[in-house]
Amino acid sequence: MDVCLLGCGGMVPLPNRSLTALLVRQNGKMILIDCGEGTQVSIRKTGWGFKSIEAVFFTHYHADHIAGLPGFLLTLGNSGRKEPLTIFGPPPLEFVIKSLMVIAPELPYEIRLVEFSPQTAQNIEIGEVVVETLPMEHSIPCLAYRLMIKRAGKFDAVKAKKLDIPLNLWNRLQKGETIEYKGTRYEPDMVLGKERKGMKITYCTDSRPTMQFAEFAGESDLLICEGMYGDENLLPKAKERMHMTFSEAAEMAERSRSKELWLTHYSPSVSDPDQWISQIKSIFNNTVTGHDLMIKQINFTDET
Amino acid sequence: MDVCLLGCGGMVPLPNRSLTALLVRQNGKMILIDCGEGTQVSIRKTGWGFKSIEAVFFTHYHADHIAGLPGFLLTLGNSGRKEPLTIFGPPPLEFVIKSLMVIAPELPYEIRLVEFSPQTAQNIEIGEVVVETLPMEHSIPCLAYRLMIKRAGKFDAVKAKKLDIPLNLWNRLQKGETIEYKGTRYEPDMVLGKERKGMKITYCTDSRPTMQFAEFAGESDLLICEGMYGDENLLPKAKERMHMTFSEAAEMAERSRSKELWLTHYSPSVSDPDQWISQIKSIFNNTVTGHDLMIKQINFTDET
Numbered sequence: 275m276d277v278c279l280l281g282c283g284g285m286v287p288l289p290n291r292s293l294t295a296l297l298v299r300q301n302g303k304m305i306l307i308d309c310g311e312g313t314q315v316s317i318r319k320t321g322w323g324f325k326s327i328e329a330v331f332f333t334h335y336h337a338d339h340i341a342g343l344p345g346f347l348l349t350l351g352n353s354g355r356k357e358p359l360t361i362f363g364p365p366p367l368e369f370v371i372k373s374l375m376v377i378a379p380e381l382p383y384e385i386r387l388v389e390f391s392p393q394t395a396q397n398i399e400i401g402e403v404v405v406e407t408l409p410m411e412h413s414i415p416c417l418a419y420r421l422m423i424k425r426a427g428k429f430d431a432v433k434a435k436k437l438d439i440p441l442n443l444w445n446r447l448q449k450g451e452t453i454e455y456k457g458t459r460y461e462p463d464m465v466l467g468k469e470r471k472g473m474k475i476t477y478c479t480d481s482r483p484t485m486q487f488a489e490f491a492g493e494s495d496l497l498i499c500e501g502m503y504g505d506e507n508l509l510p511k512a513k514e515r516m517h518m519t520f521s522e523a524a525e526m527a528e529r530s531r532s533k534e535l536w537l538t539h540y541s542p543s544v545s546d547p548d549q550w551i552s553q554i555k556s557i558f559n560n561t562v563t564g565h566d567l568m569i570k571q572i573n574f575t576d577e578t
Numbered sequence: 579m580d581v582c583l584l585g586c587g588g589m590v591p592l593p594n595r596s597l598t599a600l601l602v603r604q605n606g607k608m609i610l611i612d613c614g615e616g617t618q619v620s621i622r623k624t625g626w627g628f629k630s631i632e633a634v635f636f637t638h639y640h641a642d643h644i645a646g647l648p649g650f651l652l653t654l655g656n657s658g659r660k661e662p663l664t665i666f667g668p669p670p671l672e673f674v675i676k677s678l679m680v681i682a683p684e685l686p687y688e689i690r691l692v693e694f695s696p697q698t699a700q701n702i703e704i705g706e707v708v709v710e711t712l713p714m715e716h717s718i719p720c721l722a723y724r725l726m727i728k729r730a731g732k733f734d735a736v737k738a739k740k741l742d743i744p745l746n747l748w749n750r751l752q753k754g755e756t757i758e759y760k761g762t763r764y765e766p767d768m769v770l771g772k773e774r775k776g777m778k779i780t781y782c783t784d785s786r787p788t789m790q791f792a793e794f795a796g797e798s799d800l801l802i803c804e805g806m807y808g809d810e811n812l813l814p815k816a817k818e819r820m821h822m823t824f825s826e827a828a829e830m831a832e833r834s835r836s837k838e839l840w841l842t843h844y845s846p847s848v849s850d851p852d853q854w855i856s857q858i859k860s861i862f863n864n865t866v867t868g869h870d871l872m873i874k875q876i877n878f879t880d881e882t
Binding site for chain 2: 286310378
């Protein structure tokens with residue numbers, strides 16, 4: 275699973291800092307989370323193309339997370355897209371998307387809208403990726419997302435031979451298929467070990483920290499979390515505006531036992547996020563200050 | 579009058595080419611024409627600030643000319659703006675602006691909307707600048723704009739002395755004021771020569787070329803005109819999509835006897851607009867291929 279932080283800015287785009295958006299690629303299919311003004315330029319810079327973006331998820335509808343949508347939709351159309359595009363988000367999804375589409379009224383593909391509950395966790399599958407939501411605490415309904423790829427147990431060839439399972443069925447059983455073959459029923463459980471650790475990316479912006487979020491993000495391979503202010507003196511401002519400080523984001527990473535934290539969604543007043551890095555690393559060591567177009571490949575780790 | 583071409587791209591923003599927008603500054607007051615996605619980043623790069631932008635004019639409501647509005651309005655609010663902002667444009671101005679403002683619902687200043695007729699020429703004054711409209715030929719209602727600063731005749735001090743006009747009235751008469759003073763009425767005409775040539779900037783995108791436009795742009799100090807395609811073989815495409823080729827824009831400059839032409843609003847397929855420059859210069863010699871953040875100061879030229 276390839277992850278690209280398309281931009282790391284909050285509130286306003288700056289000449290060298292685009293607004294926060296995330297692009298995730300798995301087996302050639304892509305998922306976009308948030309689409310602030312300029313997101314289409316960042317996508318162009320990745321070189322990953324537009325056409326295979328399967329779905330767009332919105333955390334919430336503040337302009338810095340969605341103003342790039344009309345231009346993105348038109349550019350997706352120009353890329354030759356014909357297949358439907360599904361847009362997911364909290365309420366009022368249809369009202370917001372249809373309002374913005376007054377300047378993108380004619381697209382060569384269908385737009386499908388799926389509204390998530392603002393109060394309860396929900397999930398959806400996009401190809402191999404399971405996307406789950408968690409309601410967060412912001413000034414308007416806002417969701418965090420976690421993207422997971424499950425991993426089946428290891429195939430036990432010795433056991434398969436012992437059970438006389440025909441060789442031509444092995445691959446299908448390994449993929450989790452149940453098979454009826456010459457009057458016998460073969461289940462994947464017969465030849466697969468216990469489910470192995472998959473991959474997990476969690477993304478949260480904008481919100482105050484919550485205990486539910488630390489649990490939701492539990493053992494993420496990568497936690498991408500807003501850090502609006504580096505200066506701890508701005509904690510009252512963070513509370514008032516329902517954002518997090520860098521320290522609070524690092525505490526979320528620590529509590530969730532995530533492997534790595536990317537800070538993002540900086541206030542324009544944060545000119546150099548690295549200024550606070552040593553202090554943040556004392557809370558959660560594997561913290562990285564996000565920057566535009568930062569890319570990471572996440573792989574399955576547990577090979578036993 | 580300072581003119582800055584904020585971007586020179588048409589349809590989609592590219593990593594090094596922002597969408598077409600123009601910023602004009604006169605005596606500290608600014609006028610913005612069009613506001614595609616990313617315009618606020620270009621404005622930030624000029625260093626001219628946001629706060630003194632007095633008015634925004636829209637040529638039409640295709641996304642590449644307006645998608646940056648919600649972010650721009652919010653950033654203007656963050657700049658400390660309290661005074662009302664007036665937005666001008668063809669119909670359906672109110673429908674489009676109110677739809678886009680669902681993601682910028684709360685601003686610390688008032689928005690005033692003034693809709694121009696899509697069929698007849700109109701004008702408005704923004705400080706010293708007279709802005710006039712001309713309906714153009716595009717797939718949706720679209721206006722060209724010309725910005726003019728008038729210049730009064732030269733003050734004739736010899737004549738003022740001869741007429742015994744009190745010295746303390748000279749400055750006010752020079753500024754065009756009619757004065758009643760100690761029972762005598764003084765008119766500017768008494769001491770001013772005939773009106774001198776002012777300054778004129780004309781801006782047109784998107785449209786087919788028209789004879790009315792060549793007349794409207796007559797004797798512009800600077801004509802900023804769309805040139806969607808450099809390759810003349812794409813003339814049928816330009817006609818179909820209601821745009822101009824570089825040659826057609828140059829013909830408009832020639833017919834209007836403008837002093838200088840800036841080409842802008844290039845198709846993303848135009849990778850190097852200078853490729854066609856010698857051919858275009860044979861039609862209108864003082865053609866400049868526009869690029870992002872190109873700036874020019876326009877001055878009064880006729881000092882006699």
